[in-house]
Amino acid sequence: MSQTPSRADFDQVMVPNYAPADYIPVRGEGSRLWDQEGREYVDLAGGIAVSALGHAHPKLVAALTEQAGKLWHLSNTLTNEPALRLARKLVDATFAERVFFCNSGAEANEAAFKLARKWAIDTGGADKYEIISATNSFHGRSFFTVTVGGQPKYSDGFGPRPGGITHIAYNDIEALRAAISDKTAAVVIEPVQGEGGVLPASREYLEAARALCDQHKALLVFDEVQTGVGRCGTFFAYETFGVVPDILTSAKSLGGGFPIGAMLTTAAIAKHFGVGTHGSTYGGNPLACAVAEAVVDTVNTPETLAGIRAKHDRLVTRLESIGRETGAFALVRGLGLLVGAVLAEPYKGRAKDFMVAAAKEGVMVLQAGPDVVRFAPSLVIPDADLDEGLARFERAVRAVAGR
Numbered sequence: 001m002s003q004t005p006s007r008a009d010f011d012q013v014m015v016p017n018y019a020p021a022d023y024i025p026v027r028g029e030g031s032r033l034w035d036q037e038g039r040e041y042v043d044l045a046g047g048i049a050v051s052a053l054g055h056a057h058p059k060l061v062a063a064l065t066e067q068a069g070k071l072w073h074l075s076n077t078l079t080n081e082p083a084l085r086l087a088r089k090l091v092d093a094t095f096a097e098r099v100f101f102c103n104s105g106a107e108a109n110e111a112a113f114k115l116a117r118k119w120a121i122d123t124g125g126a127d128k129y130e131i132i133s134a135t136n137s138f139h140g141r142s143f144f145t146v147t148v149g150g151q152p153k154y155s156d157g158f159g160p161r162p163g164g165i166t167h168i169a170y171n172d173i174e175a176l177r178a179a180i181s182d183k184t185a186a187v188v189i190e191p192v193q194g195e196g197g198v199l200p201a202s203r204e205y206l207e208a209a210r211a212l213c214d215q216h217k218a219l220l221v222f223d224e225v226q227t228g229v230g231r232c233g234t235f236f237a238y239e240t241f242g243v244v245p246d247i248l249t250s251a252k253s254l255g256g257g258f259p260i261g262a263m264l265t266t267a268a269i270a271k272h273f274g275v276g277t278h279g280s281t282y283g284g285n286p287l288a289c290a291v292a293e294a295v296v297d298t299v300n301t302p303e304t305l306a307g308i309r310a311k312h313d314r315l316v317t318r319l320e321s322i323g324r325e326t327g328a329f330a331l332v333r334g335l336g337l338l339v340g341a342v343l344a345e346p347y348k349g350r351a352k353d354f355m356v357a358a359a360k361e362g363v364m365v366l367q368a369g370p371d372v373v374r375f376a377p378s379l380v381i382p383d384a385d386l387d388e389g390l391a392r393f394e395r396a397v398r399a400v401a402g403r
């Protein structure tokens with residue numbers, strides 16, 4: 001019999017690219033988690049905007065276990081029913097007509113950026129391959145996606161980067177107008193920058209990006225890995241802004257904790273990914289698709305989406321009041337249940353301190369860069385759990401701020 005693993009084991013056996021907290025959760029139910037010592041936490045982090053229906057949601061457990069007893073894996077030489085059902089639902093619910101499945105956000109974006117370049121070169125010639133992205137954006141950690149991401153610290157140190165990628169300031173229409181040309185294959189935008197600090201796009205910016213892409217025959221790609229599947233109060237955030245992309249990527253909440261990613265696009269663009277141009281061993285596997293179908297069925301209802309918007313108001317109102325009383329926050333921003341408390345000047349750079357203090361009080365929150373405390377709870381978190389989590393968070397803020 002081996003001993004129960006502990007946090008100390010991490011440093012003995014794991015590659016040191018993460019610095020996990022000193023407690024290890026072992027069980028979850030809804031928006032509560034318990035660690036090895038039996039301490040309870042309210043989960044306002046949602047596994048970084050992934051656990052869309054909390055932990056061990058009965059519908060997801062049922063979908064997973066039912067599929068687990070039937071069929072786990074085939075391969076892409078065969079198709080399967082859960083993948084076809086899920087794709088049909090995503091097509092019916094969005095602008096898209098075609099879906100490509102993979103296993104993560106980075107893979108969904110890798111597919112999107114490759115497809116955009118393939119489409120551009122096929123339709124506009126060999127010089128039409130440039131990708132315009134935003135500073136501070138985040139699109140995943142494969143070498144292509146991390147280079148499209150606008151945080152050089154993540155792509156530094158690995159030798160020559162993939163080329164043809166430029167970065168402009170987010171929400172800057174004039175910068176986009178100056179950067180875009182007939183050589184542009186795609187403009188890539190997060191409707192709300194998640195990792196970059198929970199910073200929403202302006203409607204005018206997205207509208208201008210749409211118009212400029214049309215003018216220069218470039219594709220508009222929305223990375224909705226963090227903002228999609230109800231997170232922002234509509235099924236995808238592009239609906240909130242009323243601007244339709246050509247390619248959309250999804251992951252995170254889509255699987256509710258089971259790894260899956262998806263790239264959505266139109267039939268006319270999809271046809272440039274002909275047989276053999278791209279692929280994934282596990283993409284579209286029956287287990288992942290069965291779980292994601294249950295997520296979509298549960299999230300994409302008028303009741304759940306209205307609930308998300310109501311919980312947004314509840315969360316923001318309380319955070320604003322905590323901010324007023326402690327002076328810790330400069331402002332609270334975000335959409336739906338993706339909300340950031342931007343730290344006031346004296347607390348800049350200390351988001352991690354708030355996160356650690358919160359865990360001490362029994363509530364999990366996230367940071368989004370050094371200056372923003374981020375909240376991405378379950379989309380169906382009961383109001384009582386939200387209130388309890390925020391009461392604990394208020395104690396943590398008072399402990400850090402000393403008032």
Ligand SMILES: *Cc1c(COP(=O)(O)O)cnc(C)c1O
Binds near residue numbers: 226
């Ligand atoms: C998390 C995230 C990704 C990367 O997803 P992975 O599943 O970690 O590869 C890409 N884009 C955005 C906007 C994200 O928030």
